[in-house]
Amino acid sequence: MTLLRVENLRKSFGGVQAVQGVSFALAAGELLALIGPNGAGKSTTFNMVDGQLAPDGGRVLLDGQDITGLSPRAIWRRGVGRTFQIAQTFASFSVLQNVQLALLSHDRKAWRWWRRADAHRPQDALALLEQVGMAAQAHRPCSELAYGDVKRVELAMALAHAPRLLLMDEPTAGMAPAERLALMRLVQRLARERRMAVLFTEHSMDVVFGQADRVAVLVRGQLLAEGTPDAIRQDERVQQVYLGQGLQDFEKNSCQRPPAKGSGPKTPEMPGAPLLQMQDLDAWYGAAHILHGVSLAVGRGEVVALMGRNGAGKSTTLKSIAGLLQRRSGRMAFMGRRIDTLAPHQIARLGLGYVPEDRRIFTDLTVLENLEAGRQPPRHWPGGQPVPHWTPQRLFALFPNLGEMPNRPGGRMSGGEQQMLTVARTLMGQPCLVLLDEPSEGVAPVIVEQMARTILALKAQGMGILLSEQNLPFAQAVADRAYVLEQGRIVHEAPMAELARDVQARKQYLGV
Known part of the structure; x- marks a missing residue:
């Protein structure tokens, strides 16, 4: 069943055409990776899907209903969760309190000032933190966390809303390889269990090719290619504009090859104490x-x-x-x-x-x-x-x-x-x-x-x-x-x- 359908979305900023006629669909329980070079229009597309930006043209359909132009809050109430490229949490609050605030909002109790917020569903908040591997740090302020851990807290806050569609903008930024794969395997499992569709952007290719069901590639605001991870990996156009030659080849070809005589800058002599x-x-x-x-x-x-x-x-x-x-x-x-x-x-x-x-x-x-x-x-x-x-x-x-x-x-x-x-x-x-x-x-x-x-x-x-x-x-x-x-x-x-x-x-x- 198609849950999300994006049709011919367009957005310009002054003379810059950020998104030009992008269309794709996403089924319930499916993970679609939206990848592309920096500045390709990925975050702009995200922002139009969840109402942060109004498109210049095109439309967004959620479960058959047109949500184009609705406010982010109205779209969120319809079951669309979101994590951001730069993680959005309350830095001075504890990890647990951040998730409790998300639960308060989901339960429509955010403005009941006569009740203590930190008494609201603490066990449910801890269970969400356990899912993302942050229960042990529940009482630490977010300001003290490593950036990768802040991203985990943000994911727990998004899951507190029990979304039907989850938008994740670079969800594993700041995490070690094993942590990235563990987190996205969790997201994949939750997507299957909850029939939750997941649209995510990511620059870690082990995550994209290992966890996504399909991959869509944006370049200069246009859809260059769409298909299975294997098909995208082998696409020469994608390799040229986005994947590159790979760091392993780069290291061998660019770092270990001795320079030719008289070519390139010479490393200055470096005697004496360390800098x-x-x-x-x-x-x-x-x-x-x-x-x-x-x-x-x-x-x-x-x-x-x-x-x-x-x-x-x-x-x-x-x-x-x-x-x-x-x-x-x-x-x-x-x-x-x-x-x-x-x-x-x-x-x-x-x-x-x-x-x-x-x-x-x-x-x-x-x-x-x-x-x-x-x-x-x-x-x-x-x-x-x-x-x-x-x-x-x-x-x-x-x-x-x-x-x-x-x-x-x-x-x-x-x-x-x-x-x-x-x-x-x-x-x-x-x-x-x-x-x-x-x-x-x-x-x-x-x-x-x-x-x-x-x-x-x-x-x-x-x-x-x-x-x-x-x-x-x-x-x-x-x-x-x-x-x-x-x-x-x-x-x-x-x-x-x-x-x-x-x-x-x-x-x-x-x-x-």
């Missing part, structure tokens, strides 16, 4: 002790991967280095200067850049204005050599997608385009070392390859890079060394190639 050195770092979120005696170093022209399962403390480590946590202890030095007592803006002015996992661009500013907001003057290495100087023109050459939209507001960009803009804005600060939090998350496979090439280009110019990453093939393609975090402690350190070969360590620490 960044950290000793016995402890860090807290409120009363929660997250990091315990973390020590690491990053050299000039070196890429170091900080790896570990969801919630291990990777993002907390980067935030601590950038000065974004109020309570921390230990010694941190950057280019020989102590930074553990400095404010974030003082650390940034020394030449330490930070790319957050949740992007944080200025949505009302254009691409060029976002870049100008990050501009700092040229720098020099301690020996006097100039640090590579970044301009908008150089960045547009590095990120051609951004060069095609210099005057587009940040709020009208896809998640992957925003990720590229965040990296570019950080480079406008002329950094000597960059902290990258999950740089491959939420971007198309071909852009992941582009991001890998970007990191290697920065390394070749002498920049140090510390990246937090769950994507082992990506880390393997770019990193020289790896530290593995578990429960806020460094439990393993090795050259990246050695960690990639160590099957026991990968399984024990990374779940890969």
